[in-house]
Amino acid sequence: MKLFTCKQIAGIDQLTMKLEPVLSIDLMERASFQIADWVIKNINHDWQIYLFAGPGNNGGDALAVARMLAWSNLKCTVYRIDFGRELKGDPVINWQRLEEQNQVILRKIDSEDSIPEIPVDAIVIDGLFGSGLNKPLDGLAKEIVKQINRSGATIISIDIPSGLFGEDNSKNDLSAIIKADHTLTFQFPKLSFLFPENCEFVGDWTVLPIGLHPNAIEQTETPYHFLTKKFISGKIKPREKFSHKGTFGHALLIAGSYGKMGASVLASQACLRSGVGLLTSHVPQSGYEIIQNSVPEAMTSIDPSETVFSEVPDISRYSAIGIGPGLDKKQETQQALKALLQAKPSKLVIDADALNILSENQDWYDLLPENAILTPHPKEFERLAGASFNSFERLQKQLQFSAKYKVIVVCKGAHSCITLPDGKVFFNSTGNPGMATGGSGDVLTGIILGLLAQNYSAEDATLIGVYLHGMAGDLAATEIGEYSLIAGDLISHLGKAFLQLE
Template sequence: MKIFTASQIYEADKFTINKQQITSDALMERAATKLFDWMHSRLQGAQVKIHLFCGIGNNGGDGVALARHLHEHGYDIAVYVVNYSEKRSKDFLINLDRLKERKLWPEFLDSDCSLPEITPNDIIVDAIFGIGLNRAPDAWVANLIKHLNSSSAFVLSVDIPSGLPSNRSPWDGEHVVRASYVLSFQVPKLVFFLPETGVYQNQWEILDIGLDSEFLVKTDTDYELIGRPEIMPMYRPRLKFSHKGTYGHSVIIGGSYGKIGAVQLASNACLSAGSGLVTAFVPECGYHSLQTSIPEIMVLTDDADDSISEIDIPFVPTAIGVGMGMGTKDETIKAFGSFLKKVETSIVIDADGLNILAKQPNLLKDVPKQSVLTPHPKELERLIGKWKDDFDKLEKAKSFSMKNDCIIVIKGAHSITVYKDKGFVNTTGNPGMATAGSGDVLTGMITGLMAQGYAPLQAAIFGVYLHGLAGDVGVSTAGYEALKASGIIENIGNAYMELLRPPNKENEEKV
């Protein structure tokens, strides 16, 4: 699913109005009807007080039109016009007149008004600002937003939480509505998925308001949301007439004294993701533990006992994952640099492999093109430098990817895979996966997918999705606190099985 910018959404509105020969007011009525249907199907006429806070732009117009539908169906409502400007949109005024025709008079709020009383049992509809917000709310509006947030009432935001810009971090986090639920028109917004801005809503759902499909299909976007519909065309089921060699031979390189477990996790995950063969390359100290813990893999060792000092693989692997638990000793850095000069195919680099690249950026020129880098936030910062906000982080990651022709997996609650100027936002995963070794598992899974013939970008996108899905399945029995990296591995098979189940369309539109 594409993630459109605010300007692209405005263009989609215009395109739809022209092609379908409708008025902008008619499109607003569609949106309001969808909002009402969503609320009515859940409230079923319940006698609860609904407070609608409406701005004076098109977002406010949606709220005023919604108020009319709620009033006509007998709901107990109070409508407030947040009068933050002398300018009013045409469609807002049309719907305001319709409300007045029904003898329903909104209360106009300005800087001199007292704040409305709201109880925790009430419902708030937030339709103050939309996706076009380009400046910080005025002080009195910010104070109103803080009042709404402190009410403990259920807050339903129309399209986007008010006070949250769609293309940058907020000016002041206290001046953004904390939405219990966001009903997003037609497409999700990028701010729903970033750490700094995603905290302003608990859940979101898409409402299809009939924006023209031709525009939606043909318009290119910088970001794409990756869910089941996007993953299934990538999935390559196994062939009946195949053997272990059909699915590649992976090599997992890493480990040092006390950190062999990272290689164990990555190797096990690589096998479970489907690699036909897996060989671990570790220092001598890891030999016995790997041979006994994973009998299905083969083990090669460096002559050094406690860290890697030379990487010598006596065959040509199909895919390579490197860096986990490897350390950054001088001899290991030298060995890694020599290895990069020899390897010819795309590889997966994690953990200390990334730290070495950050220490010696001259090595980046030797990293094979379209290699996959899987940094956690601190490793990413070492690579691309500090960022001022999440949007700046994404731009820096894109620039780094363009310059070095590499794929970067920005790990987080919604991991984003970046390749050059495009980002792919993941929808699986949960807080239980914030645990030691989870990243090693991801590296192993991506390596295992590349071994099976998935292109590096596809392997990264699919691997991130499958990794999160395995965590989602695992947390259903372990709980957030008790989920371990090994538990994610144990559920990779269940994640594959989940892909084969009939899709639940309702859940695809709800996060």
């Protein structure tokens, strides 16, 4: 699914009106109906509803929603912010329709004194400002936001929490943004919803389709995408009847050190469960029995060192290489990593300590082979590319890094963010907080490695791997819940995740 900036969404709205064609007031009616329908189905009908309407179309939506809720006999009061300027366009029509309906109490807020007290057991519907916000809220608007946030009431924001920008909030006033429990957003999630620091404003979010025109969406170019099941399913290759283990590649995994062999075991198992033909796990001598016992399907390559990775084996036999989980950062490991990079493997996934070593030797970045896949969590990314003030800024750094070194970067998190050298960005839609547990990342490395070895392109191996990993986590969580989920459960649910994609 494509994701757009607020400005682009306004353009798609306009194009929809022209192409469908539909009048703006009717599009607003359609959008508002979706909101009202969700509210009617999801809230306690005994509760008082306080609707706050701003001066633009977001306010227009709120006015239409109030009228629709009154049809179902919900108890609504509308508070319209009055900046002393006349309402224009569709909000005027919706105001008149409310007056004619005469079932909703109508109030205006023109000073701080007229901001209502809101009881805890009320529902607030926030239609103050939407995607047309052009500067941080201040004055009366900010005071209303603060009063709503203080109330403890359940807050439902229309389209976007008022005060939040759809993309960059680096310069925003964070005390002037609605903290919604639910955000009901039209057609597309806004980019800012995918950044962890905005969770306190956005709450749970739901996308409500409002029938924006497919051609308008198609015509509008964007680098941003949200991974969907349909998109990923289309990339999975069936296994041919006469295929054999040679068809599915031979992966080399360089992982584990004394005391951290679990990383190698988890990544090896995940790699095998991802459909690879053959796997060789390169381990230090002390890891030999562990890997043989825990992953009998894997072959082994034994390092001369008793405890760490210190020497690159002959890599010519392997179709893809994964390196990093549990490696440690000893001097000999650092030199061996450098030697591996100098050998220019054509398909490479780099994780964990291999990334940490890289970030301590930044002059090696130029050695990164084209289309290498780097899978840092945000802290590892910070070590690689420097600190960022927020996720939006981090995304810009990530895009620069991908473009400069021609590599794919996966910044892992609740919505893992994938950047490609050509500037495309993909946010993951699968996964859950149960996956915030040691070893989850090692499993991801194994999955991506397995797919790479099977000759998926670096881009596809990354997109499929990230999506599948989260999906395995979601399947595991439905069975055992998020609390007890451990990395091994991701591996045992990979098969079911593949089945869902077929």
